[in-house]
Amino acid sequence: MAEASITTGTYKLYPSPRNRVREIFLHEVFVPHPYAIVDPPSYDPRGRWSLFAAHRLADGKNGQLVTFELEADAQRFSSRFVPD
Template sequence: MATQTIQTDLYKLYPSPRNAVRDVFEHQVFVPHPYAIIDLDVMELAGKTTLFGACRLSDMKMGQVVTFELASDQAKFERLFTPD
């Protein structure tokens, strides 16, 4: 079955099959590395998160978008994540 895309004002999103939910949460980080491995489980975040392959509509740059239920999780992700 083909994965449905989600379009927001900023991105065209391609949901990861590992997402437990398809929600696009308020707190978001665009990672401009489309092939970087993002392992959210090892970061031990407190709230729900979702990961998407993404196309940023403003410049058509491909990457990934991580969305967070909690702002504190976004801050922790930004502190811990380094692209491989």
């Protein structure tokens, strides 16, 4: 059975079932809204992406972590994302 969570030095992550890949990419955006609808494909990423429910270890904050293969995709997401 696959692990249900992934722990990094910064986060405890729970992969979204919508992920095509279960990889943590270099460019990360933490969304401090655990119940907001985050739909990375709607932000037209050029590269691959992955989405995780996230628990930030430093301060115990829950949210979501979106990781992107390309820095431009992370910047586009950050500038356009508005929590619902």
